[in-house]
Amino acid sequence: MPKFQITKGKFEGIQACANAHGVIAAAAMDQRGSLQKSIGKAMGRDATNDELTQFKVSVSKVLTPHATALLMDPEYGLPAVAARAKGTGVLLSYEKTGYDATKKGRLPDLLEEWSALRLLEAHADAVKILLYYNPFDDDRTNTIKHAFVERVGAECRAVDRPFFLEVLAYDDRFDEKGIEFARLKPKYVAAYMKEFSRERYGVDILKVEVPVNMKFVSGTAAGSSNESAYTREEAKVLFRQASEAATKPFIYLSAGVTDEVFRETLVLAGEAGARFSGVLCGRATWQDGVPIYGKQGTAALETWLETRGVENIEKLNDIVHRVARPWYEIYGGLEQIDVI
Numbered sequence: 001m002p003k004f005q006i007t008k009g010k011f012e013g014i015q016a017c018a019n020a021h022g023v024i025a026a027a028a029m030d031q032r033g034s035l036q037k038s039i040g041k042a043m044g045r046d047a048t049n050d051e052l053t054q055f056k057v058s059v060s061k062v063l064t065p066h067a068t069a070l071l072m073d074p075e076y077g078l079p080a081v082a083a084r085a086k087g088t089g090v091l092l093s094y095e096k097t098g099y100d101a102t103k104k105g106r107l108p109d110l111l112e113e114w115s116a117l118r119l120l121e122a123h124a125d126a127v128k129i130l131l132y133y134n135p136f137d138d139d140r141t142n143t144i145k146h147a148f149v150e151r152v153g154a155e156c157r158a159v160d161r162p163f164f165l166e167v168l169a170y171d172d173r174f175d176e177k178g179i180e181f182a183r184l185k186p187k188y189v190a191a192y193m194k195e196f197s198r199e200r201y202g203v204d205i206l207k208v209e210v211p212v213n214m215k216f217v218s219g220t221a222a223g224s225s226n227e228s229a230y231t232r233e234e235a236k237v238l239f240r241q242a243s244e245a246a247t248k249p250f251i252y253l254s255a256g257v258t259d260e261v262f263r264e265t266l267v268l269a270g271e272a273g274a275r276f277s278g279v280l281c282g283r284a285t286w287q288d289g290v291p292i293y294g295k296q297g298t299a300a301l302e303t304w305l306e307t308r309g310v311e312n313i314e315k316l317n318d319i320v321h322r323v324a325r326p327w328y329e330i331y332g333g334l335e336q337i338d339v340i
Contacts, residue, residue, distance in 0.1 A: 003338040004331035009160030010204055011339045014327060016125040017069035017089035017162075018278070022326025022334075024205070024251050025317050026069035026089070028282030029056050030128075032076060032097040035290070042294020049076060055293055055301070056080035059286050062305035064088040066313045071280055073097075074114055074122055081123060091164055091280075092124040094152065099132060105141035106132035106170065108148055116155035127156050128164040128207070134171055135191035146201075153202025166207035166253060166280075167192045182213035182229040186238040194245040205327065206250035207280050211242040214257065214265050222261045232268070239272035249277045249327035254284035259312040263319055270323025277327040279320055285312045 018024045032052070039055060040047035053076045060080035064070050069089030072081050081090055094114060099106040108131055116127050129152050131145060149165060156163035169188035174181040189211040196203050214222040216229035230238065243250075252269070254262045262284040269276060286309055293301035328334050 001332065001336070003336050005338045005340050006204075007157075007160050008339055010156075010162045011337070013089075013125040013162040014204060017091060018327060019068045019321075021321075022277070022328050023320060023324045024068055024278030024280070024327065025320050025324075026071055026091065026251075026278070026280045027059070027063050027067040027285065027313070028071040028253070028280045029059050029077065029080060029286075030071050030073040030093040031282065032073055034097075038290050039294050042291040044294075047294075052076050053079055054298055055290075057083045058293070058298055058302050058305060059289070059309075060084045062302055063285065063309055063313055066310060066317065068278075069125070069280075071128060071282070074111065074119065078122060089125045090123050091126045091128045092119045092122060093128050093130070094119060095129045095131075105137065105144070107141070107144060108132070110152075116152070116159045116161060120159050120161055124161065126162040126164050126205075127152070128166060130166040130168065132170050133167050133192050134169065135188055135195060136171075149196065149201045149203070153200075156204075157202050162204040163202055164205045164207050164280075165196055165201070165203045167196060167209075168255075169209060177213070177215075179213075179216055179227055179229055182216040185209075185213060186211040186230075186242065190242040190245040193242055193250065194247075197245075197247040203248055205277075206246060206248050207253050208242075208246075208250050209255055210252055210265050210269065211238045214261055214268075217268075220264060220268070222257075222264055235268060236272035239269050239274040243272075243274040243276065246275075247330070249330050250275075251278045251280055252276050254279065254281040256283045256287070259284045259316065263316060266316070266319045266323060270319070275325050275330065277329070278324045279316065281313075281316060285309060285316065 036052045057080045061083045064085040071091040073093045096109045212235045217223045217235045218228035219232035292304045
């Protein structure tokens with residue numbers, strides 16, 4: 001079996017974001033507009049850019065000693081990158097927040113003042129973009145998105161940094177939180193994991209949703225008592241099917257669920273044998289600190305983070321370290337990787 005070849009910069013960048021066992025347990029804090037609005041809501045007024053940055057700094061300072069890496073935006077988050085714990089890897093977002101709702105297709109766009117090279121110069125170990133994607137959308141929309149990912153992949157190759165692609169499934173016909181979309185979601189997630197594993201995109205790590213909506217998994221604490229889209233055993237099959245669709249390492253995102261729900265989700269993924277290599281977890285860890293910051297300020301937020309925030313991330317880490325697989329396992333282990 002030929003060894004998997006990876007360049008030195010990409011290998012070292014991924015390893016910088018992982019622990020000694022090749023598992024990624026990263027904290028995500030690259031929310032911008034949505035987080036600023038949440039802070040402002042708690043304050044009872046519009047939150048300033050400086051107040052948004054301070055929230056990010058506090059989260060970084062307190063939580064990164066317990067994380068392998070930090071995902072941050074370069075617009076408001078560079079002071080938070082500077083405040084991270086020593087040895088914490090850095091992923092920087094390259095995309096504009098959200099999408100243009102006036103145009104069909106949720107088309108992505110990049111930050112105009114940044115490039116992969118500039119992100120590297122801002123101490124990024126890896127570059128991340130987010131893509132809204134419907135595998136079954138019209139050909140023109142998806143061709144635009146495929147070319148977009150190819151361009152970012154080419155930039156990352158040029159500067160020899162790993163490319164983390166975050167994909168969120170959608171279908172404009174359905175509410176993404178509803179049961180109709182929950183029934184479609186497994187197929188959509190498996191399809192995009194297969195698509196973006198193709199070498200032409202240059203993706204090194206896929207950051208993906210779990211293939212089920214836990215609210216509609218019967219037999220779970222998170223499941224609704226009124227309606228379900230799948231049983232617990234059916235959900236395990238769907239986890240395995242999505243996992244088998246990927247030929248690149250992948251990690252799970254928390255997608256804004258509570259810390260309790262995300263932990264239950266990862267336990268289920270582990271029982272299913274899903275071959276995930278860690279998490280990039282944001283709101284599930286720190287979202288309950290937003291109203292505290294908005295109403296009581298920085299000191300109260302940091303006190304909350306040092307207790308409940310750290311407790312959240314440590315409980316999550318315990319599960320991740322028990323059930324996640326090293327990112328290089330998909331290639332046969334470190335001994336099957338040729339760093340060139």
